Amino acid sequence: MTDPAPRAAAEHAAAGSSPPEVPRAQGRWTSEIGFPPRDRYHELVESYKASGFEQLSDLTAVDYLTHPGRTLPAGVEPGRFEVVANLLSLSSSRRVRVRVQVPEDDAVVDTLWDLYPGAEAMEREVFDLFGIRFLGHPDLTRILMPEDWEGHPLRKDYGVGRVPVQFKEAPGPR
Amino acid sequence: MSDAPGFPGADDISVRRASRAAVAETSEGAQELATRTTTPPAELRREVGAVLRIPEGGVVDAGDVDVERPTDETMIINMGPQHPSTHGVLRLMLELDGETVLRTKPVIGYLHTGMEKTAEELTYVQGATNVTRMDYLSPLTNELVFSLATEALLGVDIPPRATWIRMLFAELQRVSSHLMWMATNGMDLGSTSMMIYGFREREMVLAFFEKTSGLRMNHDYIRPGGVAADLPDGWEDDVEVICDTVLRRTYEYDELLTGQPIFRERMEGVGNISAQEAIALSVTGPILRSTGVAWDLRRAMPYLEYAQLDFDIIVGTYGDNFDRYAIRLNEIRESIKLVRQIVERMPPGDYRVQDRKVTPPPRARIDESMEALIHHFKIFTEGFRVPEGEVYVAIESPRGEIGCYLVSDGTSKPYRLHIRGPSFVNLQAVPTLMRGGLIADAVAVISSVDPVMGEVDR
Amino acid sequence: MGLEDLQHNFLTGRLEDLVKWARRNSVWPATFGLACCAIEMMAVGAADFDISRLGMEVFRASPRQADLMIVAGRVSQKMAPVLRQVYDQMMEPKWVISMGVCASTGGMFNNYAIVQGVDQVVPVDVYAPGCPPSPETLLHAILTLHEKIRTGAITRRRARPVDDSEGERLAGWVAEAPDAVRVATPR
């Protein structure tokens, strides 16, 4: 492991919990949050795995198109997408969240499949519903939508696809 | 009568939907199992189930399934969406050599309901109704994880009685979900009488749910801010009857199933997974515990008031189907032990948080005070606002760790709601569990993973 | 015993009534459980709400041996062609009960993923309301179907799927005018 990676992890981990100005839940559900830049995302997760986070419990993404003004720690420029990986340490019963910003134009992130094989289906779902590609993923295809479906439904600019119904906004009865 | 199935002006999505609803090709192209020569090696290793990259002398040796068999001798079949043993609409593509399963690839998405998109349209008050339809064998667990996430962001803490009612219902839901698993597992392995017994007991639990929340399923009973209604009086005797009967019946099931040589033959040594593989595949719940890892969120990262209750974590030894069956059977007994403790220590008091911004006022008050009417109107039309922030809440559902990642942007509708379905992740262990088994073992393995497709496809 | 008592017995029954009686009392459902309604459908099949009293003892897995398809749950876009394929492979005469609001009209999921009403894919005979319909509602839907069989025409072809041999494939089935059968409350 190269030298800078542990420093990056230490730098974020050393901040104890995540930087204070990031609004988070209180009480029992607080957990450490790491904000690595995209190129050091894989290293940070690797350093977390080395420091005892055996299991990746969840990997998902958020599209911040219509909510750009979210508060982020200093030095982290907000991208349109945000891939959120949730790591779990079975030995010390702790969780940590890694939030990496993904710009809109080249929405590509390293895969975690080589660290955690369990990430395979979660990343396929994020690709399917958000269109974020994962470098090094063994089988990056759609998982939930039909194969010939265009568009990525969970993006904020993708309509809900409502069929107008009679009493809400549709013209009179057909 | 306009000819288009939707109304005039329906946008392109519903036009595509109309063409899609017509007879269309059902093949899913790249999502399906390709022949061995065209599958990239990394994907091939995953489908064979050799997932871990452990040095050569390690636990996992893909060699016991010789993958080099010429492709024209093997057969790729569909254990497709409409199949009696796939617990809903899971489609498994198996590559078979005679009766032996060489490769497996689950193809899912046949029940994708776009719930996470719908969640962004509903307010927090309505959110529980959408989330409760995800894992339809334990709807209350979904509502609980959503309510805990919302309350974590709101920073409101609910009265003790609401907490204890929630624990009571979470444990009763675990009993009914495991009874449902005993029923379908028995049916899958040929014991139809187990199906009838399992449902008979489950009806008792559903009757109690119906008495309290008004519905047998999809109750919308656990809401942000507490529970929907107080317990009906005389609920202690109902719960007592449930506990006695179900506990007695679990010993009858044990007697019915465990002794049978056929049941034993299909359960012991079938679908085994090692602790390393389970942790690497992010598997949680009874499957992880069957490999010997004592990980139960109720005890390791306790939520609600589980820290004050005395119960055991059931852990298996070999990580095969029989262990998972024993774990689930004993978890029913543990849950009943928990329910009995909860019944004794149920505190009095109100069942919803009294903060007028979150809880609508009682119906009677609306006629008297204008202010109550305004609150009532505001909560039910626009919903209460949740401060901006994000949270990940995880609790122990009967199938494993169910997590709710909730991002709010300060309005009254969640900005992003992601539910980490335990079955969605546990399904990835299916290739590892099925490697080298027969087709009959494949049926037993799917039943032992206990996937609920509503939560897998969301 | 007057002549009127002989009205409904075997000797004087018309062939068509006999056939309809036989069909009505041995409708075998195909297992087509999709979502939450499937659990209630199983509960109807189990001991408490037993549908084997109505002759539906067995949930046939393969459509070849099934007469009735209970679409129990929400039909997603990916599932629609599969539903249509299973419906086509069912033997005549066949009926469809659309169980639950999600199957009947898309229910609360009015979005891109759900087919808004399964009657866009297959012709439906009885719609069972509810989310999920309680077992009693499903039993009532089944009895309504029995009533419809009893009063319906015996040889009417369900939905003649148009062969692809006729060039471009039509929208899957030729929509026949839904017969507004005024179904009496089943006796």
Place this chain on the structure above:
Amino acid sequence: MDQYLPIFLLLVLGALFAGLSFLASGLLAPRQKPSAQKIAPYECGIVPSREPPSRFPVRFYLVAMIFIIFDIEIVFLYPFAVVFRQLRAFGLVEVLVFAAVVLVAFVYLVSNGALQWGPGRRLEPGIPTRTTESTITRVPTEPGAPGQAA
């Protein structure tokens, strides 16, 4: 001549039955030709894109051979059963010898592993038979002490 009358009657009955059933199915069967989907093989609702595999593993044919062995054996038992009273002891010995000869073929097949269906990866066989109590261990939790890990 009268000996052959029953055989002749049987032939007529057979022809009649076959003819009538064809006639009935011609009358009652649906006129309309079954659609392409109905003829297609049932693949759990998936339109079959691959043609069904032509080569089947040998194991399936071995099971078929076992059936044929016993089928032939039964065919020969029928005439024996009709006259076994007249044959008395000789007939009995005769049929036992015949059964033994047929059994040799069956034993040969089974010894060749016709009934072993695939590896069926099992745990090492030495495990004692387990009950739902013996296979699990209970990890107790003391109330009020959260967070102790495995």
